[in-house]
Amino acid sequence: MNTPVKTHVKALVVGGGAVGNGIAYHLAKAGWDTMLVERDELTSGSTWHAAGLLPLFNMGYATTHIHKYSVDFYKSLEAETGLNAGFAVVGNLRMAQCQERMDEYMLYSAVAESADVHHEFLTPAQIKERWPLLRTDDLQGALFHPQDGYINPADVTQAMAKGARQHGATIERKIQVDGYRWTGSEWIVSCTRMVDKGGNLIPSEESFEIHAEHVVTATGNHAQRTAKLLGIKIPAIPVEHQFIVTEPDPMLVEYRKNNPEHPVLRDADAKWYVREERGGWILGPYEKGAPSRFEYGVPDSFRADLFPLDLDRIEVEYMSMLHRLPSSENVGLKDDFNGPICYTPDGNPLVGPVPGLRNMWIAEGFSFGITAAGGTGYYLAQLMTQGEAEIDMASLDPRRYGSWMTTEYATRKNEECYDHVFVLHHPDEERPACRPLRTTPVYDKQIALGAQMGQVNGWERPNYYGPVDAPANFDHDARSFRRGEWWQYARAEAEAMRETAGLIDASAFTKHSVRGAGATAFLDWFTCNKLPNVGRINLTYALTPTGTTRTEYTIVRHAETEYYLVSAGAWTAYDADYMRKSAEDFIAGGGAPVEINDVTSQWGVFALAGPNARKILREVVRDADPDSVLSNKRFPWLTARKLELGMCPVNAIRVAYTGELGWELHHPIEMNRYLWDLLLKAGEKHGMKLVGARAQNWLRQEKSYRAFGNELGRDATPMEAGLDRFIDLSKDFQGKQAMIDTGIRAKCVTVLIDGPTDADPWGREALFCDGKKVGRLTSGGWSVAFGKQIGMGYVPPELSAVGTKLKVKMQFQEWDAEVVEDSPFDPKNARIRVDG
Known part of the structure; x- marks a missing residue:
C-alpha cells in the first residue's frame, strides 16, 4: 500500500532528474519545506543517458558561475551524504586546430578569470608529451581545465536527493502532475499515482492534490506538457544526441598501466568530445542534421528509451576521432546511445519566474543539465528565498522570449543550437536560422543599402552598413575575435555621427503605455527618479526588492496620467511582466487602477543625431516657424514634442544615446517607409550616414552611458x-x-585603454591592479574621439578615482588602462545642448 503523500508544502519541485534534485537540495538547505515529485524513477529522463561531462568552459558570465558552483559542489557531496557521486576529476582538454580557435580561448580566458575559474594554455608539444596517444601535429594548442572532468549522472543525482532528504525535503516517485490552479495565495497541484504494468507507466485510480506556496518545474523532455498545463510557452524542445562506446583500445590499456586517465578530450574544430570508458573510448559528436523530437510532447509510451543510431550522420566526426586518436582506428564499437537532450534557441x-504567473518558477531547457544542476539549484534557491541571486540571472530568465515565439521557431532554433555547440562563438555572432522573422517596413531598403543585420528579441536591426554589393556571406566572413572586416564600417559610422550626422533604426526599443488614475502614483513608487512634468522626459530605474537595478526606462509624460516608457529592445516580455506584477501589487495595496499596454510593435523609432541633426530636421518639419520650432527655446533638451515631418506625425524626444545633438523620432509603424525616405533625402546634402548598433555602442561608452x-x-x-543623479532619495520607491542598506560594494567606471593594434575589448575582460584581479569590464570597444580602446566596468570603490592605473587582460596579455571621468567625451554636454 502506498504511503500518503504530504498535501501542504512551501515549495513543490516537479521533476526528478539532476536539475530537479539540485533545486530540491538547495531549497531544503535554505530552510523551506520542500517536496519533489517525479512521474517515473529518479534519473529516468535525459539524466540516465547523459555522458556526465562537467565542462567549465562557457562564454556567459552567469552560466560560468553556475558551472563552477556545480563542479565545486559535487566534490563536497560525499562528505555530506556518504554517497560517492562518481566524480572523475581528470580535467578537460579543449584542443584548437586554428589560430581563430585559440583567439576564442583567449577571450574565454578573460571570462574565466573574472569568475575565478582556473585554466591553463598548452602547446602542441606539451600536449604530446603528456598524452602521447593524441596526434598533435596539426594543432595550434589547447585550453586545459585541470579541475573538472566527468561524473556518473545517476550517482550525483542520488547524492543530491539524499542530501535534500537530510535537509528535510520529501521525495516522491511515480507521481504525475496533471494540473495547476492558482488560488491567489497558493498553487493547488492535481496529481495522479502512476503504476508500472508490463513495462508501461500508466495512471492509477489514485488522485490527490498538493498545496504549495511555490512550484518549480524541472521537467526536462516533458517541458511541452508542462507548458500546456500552465498555458504558457516554453521554448525547450529536445534534440537527438548520440554517442558511441568503443571496445577496449589495446594501446590505451597499455598506456594506462603507468599513467593516469586522459582528460575529457574536445576537438572543437572537429565538433566532438571523447573520454575514456573501461579501456575504450566514448565519442560524442555534435553533427549537422540532428533532428528535434517531441515538439508537442513526449509520448506516454516513451520512458527511459532511446532512438535508433544514425551512424551515417556522424561519419565525419567518427573519422576525425580516428585521425586525432590513431590507436582507435581498429577498435570495434561496443555500445551506442541516441537520446533526447533539451535545448533552447x-x-x-530557462531559469526563473514564469511570465504572468505568481510563485511559479521553471528550470527547463538544459542541454548541459549535469553540469548546471548544482549551480542552478543554488542560484534559483537564492532567487526564490531572498528575492535575487548574487549574480545577475537575466541571461537565463524565461521572459527573454516573448509571445511571438512559436513551436516551429523553437524547433528550428534548437536544432541550430545543437549544431552550433562547437562552432566558433564570436562575440558578434549572428545565427541564421528563422531569419528574418520580425522586421520593420524598411527592412528591404536597409538591406539594399548594405545593412548587415543583427537580431534582438526576434527583431532585425542593422549592426552596421557594409558594401552595397556585399555577398550573402559577407557578415559571417567579416566576424573575428579581433577587428573583423566589419570594423572599418563601424568606425566610419561613428566618425560621421561625431562630425556630421547619423541615422539609427531603433524601432526594436521596448515601448509601454502607462495610463489611468493610478499611473502617476504607481510610477512614482515603481521608479527611483522624480517623474517628469508634462511634455518632459526623465531617465529612471525600476529596482528589484533587493535594491539592484531591474530595468532602465526613459519616461515621457504626455499628460497628467498618461506616460510613455521606453526600455531595452531585448527585454520586452521581461519588462512587461515585472511592471504588470508590480502594478498588481500596487493596486492590491490600495492604489488606483493602472492600465499598461505593450505598444512596441505600434511605433517605429529613428534616432537622428550629430552636429547637423537640426539642419536635417528643418528640411522636413512642417510648422508656422520652421526655423525656431527646433530651437532650445521651443524644444529644449530632455523634452518631448509632437511634430509633423512631411506627412508623418511624430512624437519627437530630444535625447540621443550617442551624446550628440539629436532626437528620437517615434512614429506610426505604418509610416516607417515614408519617414525613412524623407530623412534620407534631407540628410544627403548634410553628410548624414546610416549608423548601426556597433558604432552606437562605441559612442555611448564615450559618454559613459550605462547599458x-x-x-x-x-x-x-x-x-x-554611479547613477546618483537619477535617484530621488526624498521619496519612497x-x-x-x-539599495541604501547594500552600500557601495563596487563602482562603475569608464577606462581608456592602450591596447593591441588589431583588437578591442568586448566587455568580458578581467581588470587587474598590481597583478591582482580587481574587477571586470562590462562593455568595450573603440573610441573614435580618443583614438584608442574604451571600456566600462566595475572595480572596488577605492580604485574608482579618476587617474587610477589598471590593466586589462586581452589576448592573454595585460594592457594599460586608466580610469577617466564620467562622460570623457564632452563632459559638460555642450554638444547635446547646442542651440541654433
Missing part, C-alpha cells in the same frame, strides 16, 4: 552604477531601503 536554460544587460543589472544597485 540560444543554448541557455542594461551590461553595466546595469540585478547584481548592482543604481548607486553602485520600491527597493529604496535595500
Whole structure:
C-alpha cells in the first residue's frame, strides 16, 4: 500500500532528474519545506543517458558561475551524504586546430578569470608529451581545465536527493502532475499515482492534490506538457544526441598501466568530445542534421528509451576521432546511445519566474543539465528565498522570449543550437536560422543599402552598413575575435555621427503605455527618479526588492496620467511582466487602477543625431516657424514634442544615446517607409550616414552611458552604477531601503585603454591592479574621439578615482588602462545642448 503523500508544502519541485534534485537540495538547505515529485524513477529522463561531462568552459558570465558552483559542489557531496557521486576529476582538454580557435580561448580566458575559474594554455608539444596517444601535429594548442572532468549522472543525482532528504525535503516517485490552479495565495497541484504494468507507466485510480506556496518545474523532455498545463510557452524542445562506446583500445590499456586517465578530450574544430570508458573510448559528436523530437510532447509510451543510431550522420566526426586518436582506428564499437537532450534557441536554460504567473518558477531547457544542476539549484534557491541571486540571472530568465515565439521557431532554433555547440562563438555572432522573422517596413531598403543585420528579441536591426554589393556571406566572413572586416564600417559610422550626422533604426526599443488614475502614483513608487512634468522626459530605474537595478526606462509624460516608457529592445516580455506584477501589487495595496499596454510593435523609432541633426530636421518639419520650432527655446533638451515631418506625425524626444545633438523620432509603424525616405533625402546634402548598433555602442561608452544587460543589472544597485543623479532619495520607491542598506560594494567606471593594434575589448575582460584581479569590464570597444580602446566596468570603490592605473587582460596579455571621468567625451554636454 502506498504511503500518503504530504498535501501542504512551501515549495513543490516537479521533476526528478539532476536539475530537479539540485533545486530540491538547495531549497531544503535554505530552510523551506520542500517536496519533489517525479512521474517515473529518479534519473529516468535525459539524466540516465547523459555522458556526465562537467565542462567549465562557457562564454556567459552567469552560466560560468553556475558551472563552477556545480563542479565545486559535487566534490563536497560525499562528505555530506556518504554517497560517492562518481566524480572523475581528470580535467578537460579543449584542443584548437586554428589560430581563430585559440583567439576564442583567449577571450574565454578573460571570462574565466573574472569568475575565478582556473585554466591553463598548452602547446602542441606539451600536449604530446603528456598524452602521447593524441596526434598533435596539426594543432595550434589547447585550453586545459585541470579541475573538472566527468561524473556518473545517476550517482550525483542520488547524492543530491539524499542530501535534500537530510535537509528535510520529501521525495516522491511515480507521481504525475496533471494540473495547476492558482488560488491567489497558493498553487493547488492535481496529481495522479502512476503504476508500472508490463513495462508501461500508466495512471492509477489514485488522485490527490498538493498545496504549495511555490512550484518549480524541472521537467526536462516533458517541458511541452508542462507548458500546456500552465498555458504558457516554453521554448525547450529536445534534440537527438548520440554517442558511441568503443571496445577496449589495446594501446590505451597499455598506456594506462603507468599513467593516469586522459582528460575529457574536445576537438572543437572537429565538433566532438571523447573520454575514456573501461579501456575504450566514448565519442560524442555534435553533427549537422540532428533532428528535434517531441515538439508537442513526449509520448506516454516513451520512458527511459532511446532512438535508433544514425551512424551515417556522424561519419565525419567518427573519422576525425580516428585521425586525432590513431590507436582507435581498429577498435570495434561496443555500445551506442541516441537520446533526447533539451535545448533552447540560444543554448541557455530557462531559469526563473514564469511570465504572468505568481510563485511559479521553471528550470527547463538544459542541454548541459549535469553540469548546471548544482549551480542552478543554488542560484534559483537564492532567487526564490531572498528575492535575487548574487549574480545577475537575466541571461537565463524565461521572459527573454516573448509571445511571438512559436513551436516551429523553437524547433528550428534548437536544432541550430545543437549544431552550433562547437562552432566558433564570436562575440558578434549572428545565427541564421528563422531569419528574418520580425522586421520593420524598411527592412528591404536597409538591406539594399548594405545593412548587415543583427537580431534582438526576434527583431532585425542593422549592426552596421557594409558594401552595397556585399555577398550573402559577407557578415559571417567579416566576424573575428579581433577587428573583423566589419570594423572599418563601424568606425566610419561613428566618425560621421561625431562630425556630421547619423541615422539609427531603433524601432526594436521596448515601448509601454502607462495610463489611468493610478499611473502617476504607481510610477512614482515603481521608479527611483522624480517623474517628469508634462511634455518632459526623465531617465529612471525600476529596482528589484533587493535594491539592484531591474530595468532602465526613459519616461515621457504626455499628460497628467498618461506616460510613455521606453526600455531595452531585448527585454520586452521581461519588462512587461515585472511592471504588470508590480502594478498588481500596487493596486492590491490600495492604489488606483493602472492600465499598461505593450505598444512596441505600434511605433517605429529613428534616432537622428550629430552636429547637423537640426539642419536635417528643418528640411522636413512642417510648422508656422520652421526655423525656431527646433530651437532650445521651443524644444529644449530632455523634452518631448509632437511634430509633423512631411506627412508623418511624430512624437519627437530630444535625447540621443550617442551624446550628440539629436532626437528620437517615434512614429506610426505604418509610416516607417515614408519617414525613412524623407530623412534620407534631407540628410544627403548634410553628410548624414546610416549608423548601426556597433558604432552606437562605441559612442555611448564615450559618454559613459550605462547599458542594461551590461553595466546595469540585478547584481548592482543604481548607486553602485554611479547613477546618483537619477535617484530621488526624498521619496519612497520600491527597493529604496535595500539599495541604501547594500552600500557601495563596487563602482562603475569608464577606462581608456592602450591596447593591441588589431583588437578591442568586448566587455568580458578581467581588470587587474598590481597583478591582482580587481574587477571586470562590462562593455568595450573603440573610441573614435580618443583614438584608442574604451571600456566600462566595475572595480572596488577605492580604485574608482579618476587617474587610477589598471590593466586589462586581452589576448592573454595585460594592457594599460586608466580610469577617466564620467562622460570623457564632452563632459559638460555642450554638444547635446547646442542651440541654433
